[in-house]
Amino acid sequence: MNLQDMSDDQFRLLFDVRRSIRYHDRRRAFFERLHQITGGLTVLLSGSVLFDIxxxxxxxxxxxxxxTVAAVLAAWDIVVGYAAKAGLHRDLKARFVALEIRLLASDDSPASWSAHQGERLAIERDEPPIYRALDVLCHNELLRAEGFGQNGGADYSFRVSRIQRLTRHLLHWADIKPA
Known part of the structure; x- marks a missing residue:
């Protein structure tokens, strides 16, 4: 499939799939980092207690x-399940990558594109709630990667405040507007 031959709807689907790949990669990395930090702090804090014994x-x-802090950190990691959440986002990213491959390898018939739309919806059904600021940052990053930032891409990008950027993995931020 040639990107120049795609209709607007087809390109939007491909763009959304690529944005979702970036989004789930960022979420996976976030949860893996939390799991590593929590595990490292638990080992360090528990080690100091062992020396004291x-x-x-x-x-x-x-x-x-x-x-107490070490016990709370370990319990929090187990209860929240950072590793499991990282695994979920790893799997979702893999499913979106597989969909992108099928999108680019398929013909441009309406039936195949309808099937791809249905597959995208099936993947999105399994997604946890979206963190909008992170999603918008991935959108803006993909615009730049696709070359839209150099010549008029500002029409499609969104403005993300500093507080939204800092809390992109923590708050859902529903009110982000185009730049």
Missing amino acids: ARPGDSPAWLLALA
Whole structure:
């Protein structure tokens, strides 16, 4: 399939699939980082408690606080399931990549594009709620990658505030407007 021969609807579908790939890659990396940080802090804090156990006498209050923090971090990682969430986003990205491959390899018949639309909706059905600021940042990044940023891409991009950018993985931000 030649990109220049695509209709607007076909290009929008391809663009949305590529944006979703970027989005799920960012979410996967975020959860993997949280899992690594939580695991590392748990090991470090637990290690200091183990050293204190070998020492005679009572443990100082700050060391008991460290042990509590380590336990809370480990429990939080297990309850929230950072590794499982990273795996979910890894799988969703793989499904979108497979869809992109099929999109580019298929003919441009209406039946095949309808099937691809249905497949995209089936993947989106399995997605957790979208973090809009992150989605918009991926949209803007893809515009630049596709060459729309150099000549008039601002018409299609969105403005993301600093606070939205900082909380892109934490808050859903429903009110992001085009630039």
